[in-house]
Amino acid sequence: MRAVDIIEKKKHNMTLSKEEIDFLILGYTNGEIPDYQMSAFLMTVYFNGMNSEEIANLTESFVKSGDSVDLSEIDGIKVDKHSTGGVGDKISLIVIPLVASFGVPVAKMSGRGLGHTGGTIDKLESIEGFRTDLSPDEFINNVNKYKMAIVGQTANLTPADKKIYALRDVTSTIDSIPLIASSIMSKKIASGADSIVLDVKVGSGAFMKTIEEAEALARTMVSIGKNLGRNTIAVITNMDQPLGHEVGNSNEVMEAIKVLKGEGSVDETEIALAIAANMCVLGGAFSNMDEAYKGLKESISSGRAIEKLKELIKIQGGNPNIIDNPDLLPKAKNIHPIKADKDGYIYSIDAESIGIGAMLLGAGRKKKEDPIDPAAGITLISKMGDKVSKGDIICQLRTNLDEIDDAMEKVQGAFVIKDEKPKTNPFIYNIIR
Numbered sequence: 001m002r003a004v005d006i007i008e009k010k011k012h013n014m015t016l017s018k019e020e021i022d023f024l025i026l027g028y029t030n031g032e033i034p035d036y037q038m039s040a041f042l043m044t045v046y047f048n049g050m051n052s053e054e055i056a057n058l059t060e061s062f063v064k065s066g067d068s069v070d071l072s073e074i075d076g077i078k079v080d081k082h083s084t085g086g087v088g089d090k091i092s093l094i095v096i097p098l099v100a101s102f103g104v105p106v107a108k109m110s111g112r113g114l115g116h117t118g119g120t121i122d123k124l125e126s127i128e129g130f131r132t133d134l135s136p137d138e139f140i141n142n143v144n145k146y147k148m149a150i151v152g153q154t155a156n157l158t159p160a161d162k163k164i165y166a167l168r169d170v171t172s173t174i175d176s177i178p179l180i181a182s183s184i185m186s187k188k189i190a191s192g193a194d195s196i197v198l199d200v201k202v203g204s205g206a207f208m209k210t211i212e213e214a215e216a217l218a219r220t221m222v223s224i225g226k227n228l229g230r231n232t233i234a235v236i237t238n239m240d241q242p243l244g245h246e247v248g249n250s251n252e253v254m255e256a257i258k259v260l261k262g263e264g265s266v267d268e269t270e271i272a273l274a275i276a277a278n279m280c281v282l283g284g285a286f287s288n289m290d291e292a293y294k295g296l297k298e299s300i301s302s303g304r305a306i307e308k309l310k311e312l313i314k315i316q317g318g319n320p321n322i323i324d325n326p327d328l329l330p331k332a333k334n335i336h337p338i339k340a341d342k343d344g345y346i347y348s349i350d351a352e353s354i355g356i357g358a359m360l361l362g363a364g365r366k367k368k369e370d371p372i373d374p375a376a377g378i379t380l381i382s383k384m385g386d387k388v389s390k391g392d393i394i395c396q397l398r399t400n401l402d403e404i405d406d407a408m409e410k411v412q413g414a415f416v417i418k419d420e421k422p423k424t425n426p427f428i429y430n431i432i433r
């Protein structure tokens with residue numbers, strides 16, 4: 001086999017075999033195929049796409065390129081969830097204990113944040129003592145005993161995807177649905193779960209800017225899951241503005257606690273319940289969505305859900321007292337208000353700008369090796385549709401930095417105030433099964 005012949009075939013929009021895809025992907029990963037040939041291949045995929053069998057084969061090649069997590073020693077149907085990334089997205093912190101409170105095993109592997117979106121691991125590490133480096137044995141034992149555990153991603157998961165993603169970044173081939181879908185799903189498949197619920201976000205802070213794009217990505221990922229024997233459901237959710245009121249690490253933990261105590265904002269509560277209900281049904285805890293919703297709401301109102309988060313924190317070495325006293329979480333020394341510059345309604349809040357603002361305050365990192373400040377973040381006092389008067393505080397910036405002009409400018413620019421009320425979209429657009 002020769003790489004040039006495979007590129008030629010895709011250039012003419014012909015279907016590639018599993019062997020040809022393996023040859024290209026595994027050959028590129030071990031350095032036998034050069035960047036220039038992989039770049040040409042990626043561009044042919046960008047323009048000609050791939051059919052569902054090719055996409056499933058591409059995903060499997062990514063998985064084969066590295067290690068896979070073996071969860072076979074965990075009893076029951078292991079469910080995982082994945083978000084395509086948003087601003088203020090603390091849904092994982094909410095659904096892990098919520099789903100585990102019904103005995104459904106959640107063995108979660110999560111990443112760190114990069115750029116304008118935060119990572120679940122960073123958020124949890126804002127809790128004093130919380131360990132995300134569990135050994136494989138600890139991870140499996142905790143899931144068997146407590147039905148939940150979360151660890152940072154291991155280094156050698158899907159190395160082909162890592163190498164190809166870096167090349168896509170510099171060859172303008174990121175925004176290709178077959179490439180995005182196989183990249184995301186390969187990491188989920190390699191993480192070992194039996195069933196997967198995907199939270200595909202759409203809007204100003206999301207990767208997908210339109211519902212059509214989000215649905216196309218969701219359908220492709222669900223099809224990969226099915227082709228590779230994983231029950232997969234995608235929930236398309238709204239990211240027109242940041243989720244909830246808090247963006248940052250410790251303040252997002254604080255907000256997740258509120259949701260699990262039944263005091264959360266409606267957007268986060270509704271989206272978390274939808275993701276958790278699908279996970280519970282896939283995990284066999286409930287036979288239908290109505291029963292699942294009823295059970296989940298009861299878990300929150302009875303205090304079972306928040307007790308489960310307390311347990312998760314305790315078993316992973318964190319200070320469980322933060323549940324009863326969130327003031328124990330790291331706090332920034334400075335709080336700077338952002339004020340409305342006119343009367344009117346909050347018409348839009350650009351989520352990406354809020355995410356970048358939070359990063360500039362120290363809550364996120366531009367490069368992988370950058371340190372982050374767990375206390376830094378942004379509190380949105382006003383959200384879309386709220387009526388404000390000139391001079392009202394609409395947002396607060398939390399930081400330990402002294403020089404924050406860039407962040408102030410970014411966040412102030414994220415808010416658009418108009419005389420008319422904005423049209424509001426639903427929190428959940430669609431569910432693809």
Ligand code: URA
Nearest residue numbers: 165179180181183184
């Ligand atoms: N996230 C991923 O993991 N891969 C992509 O290609 C895009 C987003």
